Amino acid sequence: MLNLLNETFSSLLQPFSFKYLALLAIFLILIYKWFSTSANSSPPSPPKLPIIGNLHQLGQHLQRSLQTLAQRHGPLMLLHFGSVPVLVVSSDETAREIMKTHDITFANRPKNTFFKKFCYNFKDVASAPYGEYWRQMKSICVLNLLSNTRVRSFRAVREEETKSMIDNITKHCSSSPSSVSSAVNLSEMLETLTNDVICRVALGRKYSDDGERGRTFKKLAGELTLVMSRIHIGDYIPWLAWIARLNGLDAKFDDLAKRFDEFLEIVVQEHMDEFDGLTKNEDQKDLVDVLLCLQADSPIDRVSIKAVILDIFVGGTDTSFTLLEWTMSELLRHPRVMENLQNEVRGIVGKKTDIIREDDLVGMHYLKAVIKETLRLHPSVPLLLPRLSTQDAQINGYDIKANTQVIVNAWQIGRDPKSYNKPEEFEPERFLDSAIDYKGNYFHYIPFGAGRRGCPGIQFAMAVQEIALANLVHKFNWALPDGTRGEDLDMTESSGTSVRRVYPLKVVPIPYSG
Numbered sequence: 001m002l003n004l005l006n007e008t009f010s011s012l013l014q015p016f017s018f019k020y021l022a023l024l025a026i027f028l029i030l031i032y033k034w035f036s037t038s039a040n041s042s043p044p045s046p047p048k049l050p051i052i053g054n055l056h057q058l059g060q061h062l063q064r065s066l067q068t069l070a071q072r073h074g075p076l077m078l079l080h081f082g083s084v085p086v087l088v089v090s091s092d093e094t095a096r097e098i099m100k101t102h103d104i105t106f107a108n109r110p111k112n113t114f115f116k117k118f119c120y121n122f123k124d125v126a127s128a129p130y131g132e133y134w135r136q137m138k139s140i141c142v143l144n145l146l147s148n149t150r151v152r153s154f155r156a157v158r159e160e161e162t163k164s165m166i167d168n169i170t171k172h173c174s175s176s177p178s179s180v181s182s183a184v185n186l187s188e189m190l191e192t193l194t195n196d197v198i199c200r201v202a203l204g205r206k207y208s209d210d211g212e213r214g215r216t217f218k219k220l221a222g223e224l225t226l227v228m229s230r231i232h233i234g235d236y237i238p239w240l241a242w243i244a245r246l247n248g249l250d251a252k253f254d255d256l257a258k259r260f261d262e263f264l265e266i267v268v269q270e271h272m273d274e275f276d277g278l279t280k281n282e283d284q285k286d287l288v289d290v291l292l293c294l295q296a297d298s299p300i301d302r303v304s305i306k307a308v309i310l311d312i313f314v315g316g317t318d319t320s321f322t323l324l325e326w327t328m329s330e331l332l333r334h335p336r337v338m339e340n341l342q343n344e345v346r347g348i349v350g351k352k353t354d355i356i357r358e359d360d361l362v363g364m365h366y367l368k369a370v371i372k373e374t375l376r377l378h379p380s381v382p383l384l385l386p387r388l389s390t391q392d393a394q395i396n397g398y399d400i401k402a403n404t405q406v407i408v409n410a411w412q413i414g415r416d417p418k419s420y421n422k423p424e425e426f427e428p429e430r431f432l433d434s435a436i437d438y439k440g441n442y443f444h445y446i447p448f449g450a451g452r453r454g455c456p457g458i459q460f461a462m463a464v465q466e467i468a469l470a471n472l473v474h475k476f477n478w479a480l481p482d483g484t485r486g487e488d489l490d491m492t493e494s495s496g497t498s499v500r501r502v503y504p505l506k507v508v509p510i511p512y513s514g
């Protein structure tokens with residue numbers, strides 16, 4: 001009887017339990033899918049440690065560490081620098097998403113201690129939060145200092161300063177006791193050249209030949225470069241900010257920012273004292289003159305003038321001089337390229353004894369390709385400047401939360417084998433007859449960034465590069481000291497926001513007489 005009941009009950013239940021189980025299974029699968037999708041909606045992340053997050057996985061050369069991690073986790077990866085979420089972008093497609101498709105969402109900059117202390121609480125262009133103040137200040141800089149017309153108007157400054165560098169190298173050669181001249185510190189000369197051009201254009205005078213003040217300025221600039229590469233732990237783990245007080249970094253920041261401010265105060269005051277902006281011809285005005293003139297109907301005040309000067313100085317000098325330094329290094333390592341370049345330049349201008357002027361540069365396509373190729377392999381700012389998302393966004397199906405920092409690894413993108421044949425080789429020919437420009441339209445080549453926050457100084461920078469390089473390779477042949485072969489030249493890179501040679505470039509100039 002019991003058996004009979006059991007059988008009847010099970011036979012009644014069977015179809016129901018099958019349906020029930022099937023429904024339950026579907027329900028569970030849906031729940032699982034829903035949870036797993038929301039768990040997977042963040043980009044892939046390497047495992048992190050408490051407190052420091054992924055900081056232990058990063059080495060001295062951040063761009064290289066990030067490349068290694070991206071090779072494992074993909075072109076969009078979420079790291080944590082301490083408690084700060086950092087989205088790392090490592091392919092041209094993902095860079096396009098950030099800097100074009102979602103440009104407005106990622107147009108902000110994260111706040112860090114360096115910019116806070118040195119740029120008067122983010123009153124400069126590079127670190128100002130995305131908004132009306134940034135927009136106005138950037139367009140003032142672009143229109144009054146960095147536009148094509150303005151850049152052309154500074155051409156005499158570039159030609160004079162290039163001439164002065166070439167004269168110094170020639171003097172060095174003729175003062176050498178033996179017939180073969182000794183090595184010059186080319187790094188130092190290139191740094192002086194870019195500093196002098198920027199100072200004359202922005203501040204109205206150069207400081208390198210100005211005795212005590214020149215020395216003060218040089219010291220300040222050198223210290224600033226060093227300080228910029230230091231990481232303030234409080235930017236990533238706020239409750240450990242006291243370490244910067246203990247190890248002296250805060251004091252160093254404060255002291256240097258104060259000395260820089262004193263220097264900038266004098267510059268602004270001198271301009272105000274001799275201010276005759278109304279009678280000065282437009283072309284004769286330097287950046288400080290222009291900013292002082294514009295004060296009346298703009299957000300500019302004395303503090304923002306100092307912040308912008310610092311920006312132009314920081315943004316324009318190290319980046320430009322390191323590019324020249326890397327270009328000459330690559331040319332020394334690749335005699336074939338050096339020869340092609342010299343043939344082009346010498347072929348166009350002949351035996352001209354005076355310096356090459358900007359008009360002579362037209363038609364020097366190989367020269368332009370050499371500079372482009374150097375920037376591909378040695379972008380002066382390999383990780384661009386970090387961005388910050390202002391709202392939630394979806395990139396490639398991943399959810400990116402508001403207030404996520406974004407780092408674009410332009411260094412890695414420039415050596416992606418998908419975009420470049422033999423990417424590690426220095427081959428300027430790849431840019432001959434190519435439409436690729438610097439404006440950030442081709443996301444596999446973005447040494448100046450792209451979109452709203454892209455670099456406004458491209459024309460300014462290129463004008464200095466081209467004239468300096470053309471003259472260096474026209475007037476001299478170059479060799480490494482003590483018979484060192486080009487391929488043995490040490491190319492060790494520094495760490496920091498802008499990457500330069502660790503060892504200064506010392507080279508022997510041999511005057512070329514044709």
Ligand code: HEM
Binds near residue numbers: 138448
């Ligand atoms: C070879 C030379 C240079 C390189 C490689 C370079 C590179 C860069 C890069 C990568 C950025 C960040 C772009 C982004 O976030 O998308 C930037 C921003 C900037 N650069 Fe340059 N730069 C150079 C020269 C200059 C010069 C000569 C100036 C001015 C005289 C300048 C002024 C600026 C400013 C003001 C910004 C901030 C723009 C903003 O946040 O809106 N740069 N630069």
